Amino acid sequence: MIKFYFNTAPNPTKVALCLEEMGLPYEIVPVDxxxxxxxxxxxxAVNPNAKVPAIVDGDATVFDSNAILLYLAEKTGTFLPAPGLKARGEMLSWLMFVASGIGPYSGQAVHFKTYAPKPNDYAVNRYAFEAERHWEIVDARLGKHRYMCGDTYTIVDMALWGxxxxxxxxLGQEAAxxxxxxxxxxAEISAHPAAVRALALKDxxxxxxxxxxTARLAMFPHLAKKVA
Known part of the structure; x- marks a missing residue:
């Protein structure tokens, strides 16, 4: 059985969706x-980067949420694009776009807006602009296709849903x-029974x-180093 290191942040939640969509048995290890x-x-010992999520699947240990999605898709042969290098290249491009763009810029936009010491107008503007720019690219893509990889529901959609x-x-209440x-x-993915089950884990x-x-120093350890 897969051991799944979990909390309710976006990245663990998308892995929960993936596990539920694939019907894989897993045991949750909560990490607060x-x-x-x-x-x-x-x-x-599981994730030297001290980030959630991570999974242990037999002898395999995988960390980084997008790596986990790809690992599970290849393990099960599900939620991948159609065969061929063209489709695989498209899937990898959008998966890495979520990994290197959507997630980091969205997370940093929230961090600087909500948690970082003030004044920090430059950082807030920088990350808010980049987060919005990345989401506009995704919105344009989904304006042309049902899913991120065309008509096929894949792990890229799960990564984005998180x-x-x-x-x-x-981005603010006007984002919708x-x-x-x-x-x-x-809305479409959230209506999946697997998504309902994944979100219910928080309860x-x-x-x-x-x-x-204590929480600030645990989540932002650079603050402790600065004080020292």
Whole structure:
């Protein structure tokens, strides 16, 4: 059985969707990042980058959410594009676009807007602009195709769904009006029974919600180094 290191952040949630869509049995190991559990020796042995999610599948250990999606798709032979280098190249391009663009810029936009010390107008403007630019590219793509890889529902859509649920938090409440195709895509996937089950996982575990000093230092350890 797959051991799945989980919390309710976007990246673990998209892996939960993937596992549920594929019908793979898994055991959840909750990792509360606001308590600093990602820095424990036990978790660092699984993911030396101290980030959630990660999976252990027999002898295979995989970290980085997008690597996990690709690993599981290749393991099961499901939720991949049609055969051929053209389709595979398209899938890899969009998967890496989510990995290197959508996720990091959305996450940093939220970080600088919500958590970083002020004043930081330049950083807020920089990441808000880039996050919106990346989402506009996705919206244009979904304006031409049902899914990110054409008519085929793939792991790219799962990777995107993990973040598209949070676009109002990233871009503001006007995001829905600005990104109608992303909203259509989000609504379709969220209606899947697998997505309902993935989102329900949050009700089975209790994670710390307070952003106190302990949580800030656990999630942003550079602050501790700066103080030292």
């Amino acid at each position: 990042t606001r308590k600093g559990e990602q820095h424990t020796p036990a978790f660092l 973040w598209s649920r949070l676009t109002p938090f990233v 009006a600005k990104l109608p195709n992303v909203q259509r895509h989000l 089975r575990y209790t994670f710390k919600t307070e952003m106190d000093e």
